[in-house]
Amino acid sequence: MDNRQLRAFVALAELGRYHLAAERLCITQPALSKQIQAIELQLGTRLFERGRQGALLTANGEALFPRARELLTQHEQFHQYQLQVVKGEAGRLALGFGLSSFHLAPQLVAAFRQRFPQVVVGLEDLPSERQCQLLLAGKLQAGFVRLPVPAPLQAQPLLSDRLVLAAPRTMALQAENLLADFSLYPLLQLKPSRGRGLSEQALRFIAVQGLRANVVQQAEDIQTLLALVAAGIGVALLPQSIAFIAPAGVDILPLSGEQTQWQVGLAWDPQRPDALRDNFVQGVISSPLALQGPV
Structure with missing residues (x-):
């Protein structure tokens, strides 16, 4: 049963009427009927009893319905999460920092997570040289490091x-x-x-x-x-x-x-496309917190 068929089964089970389920799915009643028939043929069992009262679930239909609705909900949640990941609003962000950014980095991370609570942030204390190595290897997405940084890394100065x-x-x-x-x-x-x-x-x-x-x-x-x-x-x-x-x-x-x-700044590798990292970089650059720190 694919997702399209799963949606048809759940809609008809919840609404009990072909025309209402078809309207929800934005398809015709004959198309909905074909989908339900295909499901039943695939499973080798009837899921609905058709009558004057509409479509009523059979015993097998009643047994499958809760699980089908749960799977559909999970799929929709995954779809929403997938969109958030693509837009850089969810996922995992691996960051490095050092002593010079000991006070600033956690504040910037906290401000970022207020905007994007679905992001899990890893923050590791590392020397600047090691951070640059990990950035070039793709093991870190951004790091608070001593400037300047080696090419092709890019950096935004933040404090002295x-x-x-x-x-x-x-x-x-x-x-x-x-x-x-x-x-x-x-x-x-x-x-x-x-x-x-x-x-x-x-x-x-x-x-x-x-x-x-x-x-x-x-x-x-x-x-x-x-x-x-x-x-x-x-x-x-x-x-x-x-x-x-x-x-x-x-x-x-x-x-x-x-x-x-x-100078100390935020460094990243622009040659590695990363929407989540880019959202963090833009947030840091525009943050008034970046103007703080030892001078």
């Missing part, structure tokens, strides 16, 4: 982040004395394999300022670096956005000069 020095509060350091005494402080670093962009930013800052670094330890993630700083092990060059996650006992001291600032 900058380097700060995270120091133990017990050191009571002053911003104006940082650079003069920089080599005196034990420096903690993020392993380049865990955050190449941040590592290279810190190295460029040290080089352009003519500083000497006393590196004593490297860590796998920024949370570990902050824990080491809070424990008084040393200082670390980190993004200003650590303010969102810094533990008690850590002072965040601003830095100025060259190589202290970078």
Whole structure:
């Protein structure tokens, strides 16, 4: 029984009159009769008793009717969902983000899901370099990354982040004395394999300022670096956005000069058609939230 026949069976069962069922289906009564006869021939059983009272379900018809109506409802629901998917209003959206977008990305995702509640969003914390690899491989649909991005990826700038020095509060350091005494402080670093962009930013800052670094330890993630700083092990060059996650006992001291600032944006691969991703990108670009963040 195909969907056309299923609709005919359910319509006649619900309305009990051929002319009413035909009107609902926008077909003629003879056409409806042929469809019902074809169903009965296919199943090898009568589904309706024809009489002066119209079309009444037989025992077999009564048994099949609830399931037929359920299947028809499911098909109609699937059709509606299919249309939503094609228009980018339903489905699954795989996104990446990093520390610089730690505050902004969840807000933009929440605003998007208010508009498109049928979308399931996956949000994964990944270094920018890894996000770009996954975008090119089609494993992510969009990502909040450090700019610029490699071709053929496209990006929309959203905010700026900058380097700060995270120091133990017990050191009571002053911003104006940082650079003069920089080599005196034990420096903690993020392993380049865990955050190449941040590592290279810190190295460029040290080089352009003519500083000497006393590196004593490297860590796998920024949370570990902050824990080491809070424990008084040393200082670390980190993004200003650590303010969102810094533990008690850590002072965040601003830095100025060259190589202290970078842009963060939303990146995607325009060579991969994706209506859902495009709806998200347009929502981000037009959102006033995109104007917020560290500057």
